Amino acid sequence: MIEKVLEIAVYLAFGFLLLLWGLTAYSMFRQKQFVLKKAKIKLLFAQLISEHLYDEVSKTHFIEIQRLLQKEKVVESRPKNVQYLIDLMIDVENYFAGSQQEKIVLLYSQLPPYNVSYKKTLKKDWHIIARGIRELYEMDQRKYTKYILRFRNHSNIFVRREAQIGIVVFLGWKSLRFLAYLKYTVSLWQQIAIVEKLNIYYPVPNLVELDKILNQKDIPPSGKEILMRIIRKFDIEEKIDYIIDQLESENYDLRETALFCLASLDLNPQNLERIQTFYEKVPDRFQKRQILLLHRGYPVEEQLVFFKKVLKSNDELHLKTVANILTGTVYEKEVDLLLQARKQNLNAPPNLVL
Numbered sequence: 001m002i003e004k005v006l007e008i009a010v011y012l013a014f015g016f017l018l019l020l021w022g023l024t025a026y027s028m029f030r031q032k033q034f035v036l037k038k039a040k041i042k043l044l045f046a047q048l049i050s051e052h053l054y055d056e057v058s059k060t061h062f063i064e065i066q067r068l069l070q071k072e073k074v075v076e077s078r079p080k081n082v083q084y085l086i087d088l089m090i091d092v093e094n095y096f097a098g099s100q101q102e103k104i105v106l107l108y109s110q111l112p113p114y115n116v117s118y119k120k121t122l123k124k125d126w127h128i129i130a131r132g133i134r135e136l137y138e139m140d141q142r143k144y145t146k147y148i149l150r151f152r153n154h155s156n157i158f159v160r161r162e163a164q165i166g167i168v169v170f171l172g173w174k175s176l177r178f179l180a181y182l183k184y185t186v187s188l189w190q191q192i193a194i195v196e197k198l199n200i201y202y203p204v205p206n207l208v209e210l211d212k213i214l215n216q217k218d219i220p221p222s223g224k225e226i227l228m229r230i231i232r233k234f235d236i237e238e239k240i241d242y243i244i245d246q247l248e249s250e251n252y253d254l255r256e257t258a259l260f261c262l263a264s265l266d267l268n269p270q271n272l273e274r275i276q277t278f279y280e281k282v283p284d285r286f287q288k289r290q291i292l293l294l295h296r297g298y299p300v301e302e303q304l305v306f307f308k309k310v311l312k313s314n315d316e317l318h319l320k321t322v323a324n325i326l327t328g329t330v331y332e333k334e335v336d337l338l339l340q341a342r343k344q345n346l347n348a349p350p351n352l353v354l
Helices: 002-054 061-071 079-093 098-110 116-120 126-138 142-149 157-181 188-201 207-214 221-233 237-248 252-263 269-277 285-293 300-311 316-325 332-343
Strands: none
Touching: 002 061, 002 079, 002 098, 061 098, 079 098, 079 116, 079 126, 116 126, 126 142, 126 157, 142 157, 157 188, 157 207, 157 221, 188 221, 207 221, 207 237, 221 237, 221 252, 237 252, 237 269, 252 285, 269 300, 285 316, 300 316, 316 332
8 A cells, every 4th residue: 555655656756847847848948939039029120220220211111110020929919029129129219319319219109019018007016007108108109198197196206207207208398387286296316317308309498388387386396496407408598597586495405406507507797696686595504605606717806796795794604615716816815814804803904805
């Protein structure tokens, strides 16, 4: 009896091993086939890109492309193949710019993604939804523009981040209207991403659309930060006053972003004069110092009245900042004498310009 049980156990173990080996061999075979299929798809895709960019395109060009892809089993019933094509499209798209990128966008709009990316947005997992949205805008699937809009204020930060970028890619300067309806703070990384996408896809400023959003009331602070970064990125001189106005805000981060943007812009005398009016209103002494530093590099004579007022203050940090700005000018010695007198609680030496 025991011998029969052992014999059955041996057969079962042997059978299990055979099954395991069979499944392993089959898995390796399938994997090898998929690797070979990916190589063919990649080669075909490279040829399509090359032909589309550098050869004359016939009227039946896109029909021929779809037929070639179907021949390589890039069809809805083979989701892995379709996903691999999508990954290739996203990777390649980032390598082109200008007229070539326009051709790539046209090509992508004609390729058959078989709703694979759209179906991802119907899932419950946030990372799958976010990936689906990203694939849609990276492949320029503009027919989903209105659909993506519904995710702009999604509770998950990654989903709404991809949706907001997608809106910018599809709608360009018109997309800035969504800034007035933000329900969540837009992170610094996301702000930079939005501005960069706008610059890549729509490098020519649309001042009409920009004015529409600048004139909107009750824009959340992070929305205003994005607008300031856009003005800075595109160097829109006639809108610098919008950035300067934010120095009056009670929001520390908003003022900080305004100072950051102003520091990298070319300011005219009128801009500097307006900035000076906010010096006393800014509650943070370090941000006041940043305002002073904005005057560095500009003609000193035009700032003397402002510097005189600052030199009458009791803030040593600000006094030293002004002294540093005036270093190397004809007023350097006068400032040193004035600071020495202030340090010793003496009256200012007579006949000083400052």
